[in-house]
Amino acid sequence: MENETLQKLVEDLSIMNFQRPFLHKATFNTRLRTTGGRYLLKTSNIELNELYYKEYGVEELKGIILHELCHYHLHIMKKGYKHQDQDFKDLLKKVNAPRYCKPLISIGKRTLPYKYKYICTKCGQTYLRKRKMDLKRYVCGLCKSVLKQV
Template identity: 80%
Template sequence: MENEQIQKLVEELSIKYFGRPFLHQASFNTRLRTTGGRYLLKTSNIELNKLYYQEHGIDELKGIILHELCHYHLHLMKKGYKHEDKDFKDLLKKVGAPRYCKPLTSIKKRTVSYKYKYQCSGCGQTFLRKRKVDIKRFVCGICKSPLKQL
């Protein structure tokens, strides 16, 4: 599916579910990682994550488009378009759009690795850090005793 097809699909869904035209641009954004799509307030354009279409199919993509169209139409009508607003929640229910999209399984979750481990010489509290700490300058935040590197 290409951007022209996405534009046409968004325009069709907008007329079908909202009775209002979509007058801006809809496209895929390959840089999106943690979200299915986003509505841009400044330009009123919609960007969609292509990975959701590839992994979950057209039905999940339609749900994401409906979600973003809820933001779009409410914002243009000067109503509550944010996730916590009642207008937004009501419109989501009315059109059957999901509040959240399914998680992607193809994206690897980042694991946090710690290079440095410190222990307080007073209370024994351990501290895990990615960056090195100057143990001559810093002390334990709990008991103010000096730290030692493990």
């Protein structure tokens, strides 16, 4: 999807769901990694993560756009546009926009969330940990048996 098509999609969603026009720019930002999109307060533009479109398709992208448009329209109307504001929460429910977006699959595959794996010698329960454990000090939480590192 090109930025021109994205701009048209954002403008259409704004009219359909908020009955208000979107008068600024909407673009893909390839540098976004941990978020689906962002609303820029200084310029009132919206930047979206292109990876969400590539991985989940246009429906997930529409949800992210609606979320960012909630920030946009509330800020323009001088109401509470932040995540913790009640105006924002109410508008999200009204337009059926997600509060959070799904985690990206491609980002999750790059690094493992854990570094160490431990298995109980008796019951076989596995424990995944980011930090190393002292095996003399800790035992299995289920059967109180000895753990071993894999």
